[in-house]
Amino acid sequence: MPQNQAKTHAGTAFIEGRYLPIAEAAIPIEDWGFLHSDATYDVVHLWNGHFFRLEEHLTRFQESMKGLRLNCPYSREQIGDILKECVQRSGLKDAYVEMICTRGQPAPGSRDLRTCRNRFYAFAVPFIWLANEEQRSRGLHLSISETERISPKAVNPVIKNYHWLDFVRGLFDAYDRGAETAVLVDGSGNVIEGPGFNIFAVHGNRLTTPASGMLEGITRRTVLELAAESGLEISETALPTDRLRQADEAFISSTAGGIMPIGTVDTRPVGQQVPGRITQNLMNAYWALHDDPNFATPAYD
Amino acid sequence: MPQNQAKTHAGTAFIEGRYLPIAEAAIPIEDWGFLHSDATYDVVHLWNGHFFRLEEHLTRFQESMKGLRLNCPYSREQIGDILKECVQRSGLKDAYVEMICTRGQPAPGSRDLRTCRNRFYAFAVPFIWLANEEQRSRGLHLSISETERISPKAVNPVIKNYHWLDFVRGLFDAYDRGAETAVLVDGSGNVIEGPGFNIFAVHGNRLTTPASGMLEGITRRTVLELAAESGLEISETALPTDRLRQADEAFISSTAGGIMPIGTVDTRPVGQQVPGRITQNLMNAYWALHDDPNFATPAYD
Numbered sequence: 136m137p138q139n140q141a142k143t144h145a146g147t148a149f150i151e152g153r154y155l156p157i158a159e160a161a162i163p164i165e166d167w168g169f170l171h172s173d174a175t176y177d178v179v180h181l182w183n184g185h186f187f188r189l190e191e192h193l194t195r196f197q198e199s200m201k202g203l204r205l206n207c208p209y210s211r212e213q214i215g216d217i218l219k220e221c222v223q224r225s226g227l228k229d230a231y232v233e234m235i236c237t238r239g240q241p242a243p244g245s246r247d248l249r250t251c252r253n254r255f256y257a258f259a260v261p262f263i264w265l266a267n268e269e270q271r272s273r274g275l276h277l278s279i280s281e282t283e284r285i286s287p288k289a290v291n292p293v294i295k296n297y298h299w300l301d302f303v304r305g306l307f308d309a310y311d312r313g314a315e316t317a318v319l320v321d322g323s324g325n326v327i328e329g330p331g332f333n334i335f336a337v338h339g340n341r342l343t344t345p346a347s348g349m350l351e352g353i354t355r356r357t358v359l360e361l362a363a364e365s366g367l368e369i370s371e372t373a374l375p376t377d378r379l380r381q382a383d384e385a386f387i388s389s390t391a392g393g394i395m396p397i398g399t400v401d402t403r404p405v406g407q408q409v410p411g412r413i414t415q416n417l418m419n420a421y422w423a424l425h426d427d428p429n430f431a432t433p434a435y436d
Numbered sequence: 437m438p439q440n441q442a443k444t445h446a447g448t449a450f451i452e453g454r455y456l457p458i459a460e461a462a463i464p465i466e467d468w469g470f471l472h473s474d475a476t477y478d479v480v481h482l483w484n485g486h487f488f489r490l491e492e493h494l495t496r497f498q499e500s501m502k503g504l505r506l507n508c509p510y511s512r513e514q515i516g517d518i519l520k521e522c523v524q525r526s527g528l529k530d531a532y533v534e535m536i537c538t539r540g541q542p543a544p545g546s547r548d549l550r551t552c553r554n555r556f557y558a559f560a561v562p563f564i565w566l567a568n569e570e571q572r573s574r575g576l577h578l579s580i581s582e583t584e585r586i587s588p589k590a591v592n593p594v595i596k597n598y599h600w601l602d603f604v605r606g607l608f609d610a611y612d613r614g615a616e617t618a619v620l621v622d623g624s625g626n627v628i629e630g631p632g633f634n635i636f637a638v639h640g641n642r643l644t645t646p647a648s649g650m651l652e653g654i655t656r657r658t659v660l661e662l663a664a665e666s667g668l669e670i671s672e673t674a675l676p677t678d679r680l681r682q683a684d685e686a687f688i689s690s691t692a693g694g695i696m697p698i699g700t701v702d703t704r705p706v707g708q709q710v711p712g713r714i715t716q717n718l719m720n721a722y723w724a725l726h727d728d729p730n731f732a733t734p735a736y737d
Contacts, residue, residue, distance in 0.1 A: 163462050164461040
């Protein structure tokens, strides 16, 4: 797997028409994107100077904005150009590139969402691994939380959003138990997703991942495509907590690091070795895609 | 009822140790208080130069921070002083005064919440009525949403938070139906709360308000205290949608305007007149409390 060298805290942001060093980038405190978390976003990663699946991220971002009735002041093409400009000004080769649309703020004295002028922000910062190098090599210590993921009956999880307080609760509980991260559940004893990742379990030649209640991750989609190509049986279906515990292999998927193995679930080892054979094959295939021009869009001319 | 004259968009904020005009106040885009809505807040209102129930708001804010394991860089006394300074610099007499604690951002390269230095922000802006003058006089047009309020099994609603996308969904649905605001439900057909308000129904001499699943509003508490003093029977219990529809009177409570009558529920008038007799009596008693030194703390020396 390629190694990411960026260690310093740097990057470039785009705020209200201006490009700024990330350390100076700030948003108005009155933006309801902050005060009501009334916002959507997407994150595409840059690897070796290339965006990975940029078009899919732009499409999902546009669908998320539509779902929240947000009108981005920039076109899809302009957004692509802004992301590229953020990357170029940052000089980063491996980056985490985020695009955000917020509600903005209502007309003075009003609380009517229809009076808001929506805002667009973006930034490129050094690539952030969801799991660090040690964790990727021995597998993450995962805790199954009792906290439920926010229900789709309340907030549509397909619209990528910043409502993370359920994850925050799960994470602190996980830390208390000596784990590093958490996966949340639904009301029926099935795992759903974790903070920034989808989850997969391998039993024999079968790959299982939840079908609903979670973000439809683009890395998740990539895993499913690669799994189908490699002849694995795929079950997009409810994943009961016990079925995850009894898996031969388990891993998470995220834009922030691709496919990353799970080493233990609630302190009990998963399977015989980490990463397992199927997980390792998927990881290799995932990183190989980053050299495929069908998936990689150059950010530098 | 007193009238609020402030119409201009002005105010003062406190950001990282500095006082700024509200229009210049901004928070770092990388603060996870924005990027993960990992934050809590409280709002106290100022009326005729006096904070209303300031100590209760400070207490709830401290409990919310504790619940999210946030360590505010300022003591309770310092927070009180900062709020007062924001008000004095703004010159406002009737204001909406918000205090916020955010997660901040993790150490470079890390995603561990325990590496974050938490941040405190505050601002005073002109008093914002949740319902405008016309709405208060003829009663709000309320829609009962099919959207569920985020469940306490996911996010503790007693910890005041910015997770409003369920409200946003309810509001747009309400606008589509010609209503002005929405109340969300639980999974069992009971109303819970709306964007920024608790809800009450009056049947005869009985006042009913939901007991769980919602923010424990300080205005809600004030209403319950006033209702008890005036001899009303009080039911803190589940409020089924039909029971709200059949109410003799209904109203909302919020720091952003106190007690405000509901005129229609899903286009059908509530009761015989708006505001109803009991609602009007509670409104009068609520505003009278603003002259009581047990409730009102001067912001100006």
